[in-house]
Amino acid sequence: MDQEIGEVYEQIKDMISPEEFEERVGEKVELMGELCDRRTAAMLVAREFGEVELKIDRIRPETGKVTFVGKVVAISEVHEFPRSGGGVGRVANVTLADETGSVRIVLWDELAEPVSTGELHLDQTLRVRGFTREGYFGTEVTVDRGGLEEVEAEITTRTEPLKISEVRADMGDIHILARVLDPGTVREFSRRDGSVGLVRSVILGDSSGKIRLTLWNEKAEIDLAEGDALEVTNALSRERYGSVEVQAGGYSVVKKSDVPVEYQEKMTQVSDLAAGSICSISGFVSGLGEVREFERDDGTVGRVANIYVSDGTGRVRVALWNDQVRLIEDLDLGSRIDIVDCMARAGWNGDVELSCGWSTRVTFAPPEERG
Known part of the structure; x- marks a missing residue:
């Protein structure tokens, strides 16, 4: 089995x-x-x-009804809010963990009372019954009435950071320690209320792989350089354009670390490409598509072109966007190509495709220089 x-x-x-x-x-x-x-x-x-008890790392937004046991590692205050039909509602968030990971549970109204009284406390071990959903901080469990039960169980929670390869979509309370491979640049964006926000995309790596970290507002202004070790706690993950990334929100903590992080650039074979990851490939150009123009939501015009890259294990389609399209104007079939930090995602036919973002590095060499 x-x-x-x-x-x-x-x-x-x-x-x-x-x-x-x-x-x-x-x-x-x-x-x-x-x-x-x-x-x-x-x-x-x-x-x-x-009833079947799950380990926490198996809980997903789509799981539905779940039962699990975990140790209380974080408790929020009880927040009150006005209900649309009148009256006052109450809610509290509690994070539970086991040896596989952590998950946030939501206690509504009378279920939040043990938080107010202190009956629910840190290091308590609970059996939880409830329903899963995708919350703002990743997967969360809304607890049933009568769905909390204190139990006697030995729970050893995970204290070391996650490896990048262990980060999946819709996780909350993520803790990672990784090396900055590309510090990115701070960019401004306009909020709906007309104010200006800041955002920054950083590429992180460890011995297991790479991932994109998105920093917002004041966190985007942290002084970062290539090679820095960065520790991120209480972050969440999202699947975006077919790839998983980590986002550091208002409750996240982002700080430099003195702990060394091992990383070595790895070229992935085409046959080993997996959707949802940042990867690098090396091969030769085996197909050239036409350049197409498209209109963005803001009315400006963008450009995209597809090329095909082959190595000894297979062939993959690669999308080049906007300024990158100029790279193929004088390109010949058979040219050697190295693509570093592209996004792998599932294509329409189920095959893995690559997309070159603004931080992707693309280099070519003529066919006669291959070796």
Whole structure:
């Protein structure tokens, strides 16, 4: 039994044999077709035997009803707000963690009372029942009435930062330590109220990969240089244009670190490209598309051109945008090409495609210089 469903089976192994469990999982997948992967099917089978507890890193916005056990590591104040129909509502956020990660739970109205009284406190171990959703800070769980229960359990929470390869979409309370590969530049943008904000995109790397970090407003002005070690806590992740990035909001902490971070630039083979990641490739140009113009939302005109890059393992389509389009004006088929820090995403036909952003570095060499 593979790990994908083995963890689910462990929850009900005393009630069903592994052979019967795998058979029923296969029947669920066949019945639901593309609407159900093996892990989801395993969860559905397990729920037929009663309540199943998940590890926190398995909780997603689309999971639905969940039960899990975690240790309280952060508690907000109770906030009051006026209800549209009259009266006052109350809400509190609590972060729970286990050895796999952390998740925020939301306590509404009378469920927030234990926070006010101090009955709910740090280092308490709780069993939580509720429903998942995508919140402002990533995945969160809205707790059912009666969905909090103190339990006796040994929970060892993870204290070391996440590796970049462990960051997935819709995570909250992210803690990473990485090296600045590209500090980016501070840019201004106009808010809806007419005021001006600041934003900055930074490329980070560690021994497991790369990721884009978006810094907003005063955090965008932090003094950064290539090679700096940067520690980010209480951040969240989002999937944007098919790739996962980390965003540092108002509650995030961003600071330089003296802890050394290992990183070595790696050229990914075309056959190993994975959607949702920042990557670098090296190969030769095996196809040239036409340059197309398009109108942006603000009425200005942009340009895009697709090229194809091949190496010894496969072929991939690469989108060049705006000023990068000029790079291919005198380009010949067979030219060597290195593309550093491009975004891999899923294309319309399910294949991985690459998109070159403003921070992508593209270099060419004539065919005779390949070697």
